[in-house]
Amino acid sequence: MIDELELPAELSARRGAVQLRRAATDDLDVVMGLLSDDPVSSGRGDVSAAQDRPLYAAALDRTLAAAGNDLLVVETDGRVVGTMQLTVIPGMARRGSTRLLVEAVRVASTERSGGIGGAMMTWVAEVAAPAVGASIVQLTSDAARLDAHRFYTRLGFVDSHVGFKLAVPR
Numbered sequence: 001m002i003d004e005l006e007l008p009a010e011l012s013a014r015r016g017a018v019q020l021r022r023a024a025t026d027d028l029d030v031v032m033g034l035l036s037d038d039p040v041s042s043g044r045g046d047v048s049a050a051q052d053r054p055l056y057a058a059a060l061d062r063t064l065a066a067a068g069n070d071l072l073v074v075e076t077d078g079r080v081v082g083t084m085q086l087t088v089i090p091g092m093a094r095r096g097s098t099r100l101l102v103e104a105v106r107v108a109s110t111e112r113s114g115g116i117g118g119a120m121m122t123w124v125a126e127v128a129a130p131a132v133g134a135s136i137v138q139l140t141s142d143a144a145r146l147d148a149h150r151f152y153t154r155l156g157f158v159d160s161h162v163g164f165k166l167a168v169p170r
Helices: 025-036 039-043 050-065 116-132 146-154
Strands: 009-013 016-022 069-076 079-089 099-107 136-139
Touching: 009 116, 016 116, 025 039, 025 050, 025 069, 025 079, 025 099, 050 069, 069 116, 079 116, 099 116, 116 136, 116 146
Parallel strands: 099 136
Antiparallel strands: 009 016, 016 069, 069 079, 079 099
16 A cells, blocks of 8 residues: 555655655665754654664664555755655544554754645645545644644644553563
8 A cells, every 4th residue: 555655756845846755774864863853852862873773773674664654755955854654554433444644754954944844744645645545644743842733733734632652661
């Protein structure tokens, strides 16, 4: 399903055209950097530390190998400036609706407000969701991300649920 998405794709952002493509193992360091280029993520330990690279490399391998999952990156001028993970979730609720979960949406701080994030999320709703048969696009956002909440609301997302998480020891 998710493997059938037509990628790479050109997206139109306010800053100009950008390319969306599947992540590759060569993208690991820049994806780590995008995760750490965020105060909430870095506060949770995503600090792009060299000693954590094997953990991220294993996670990237698992993500790319798992059916129904994909990690995408956005490039402009030969540089990766954004990323997001997509997961297809078949479900029983809502009369058997399939959901498309969007996680870890990041745009480099130097590229924010250029329309890249909006172009990414528009592509998810208009191209990816129909292609995988999803009737719902869903995401969670840390309660501290007030700017992100305004961003998603502008795009038509509704803050309809309260999410809960439980950290378990590994």
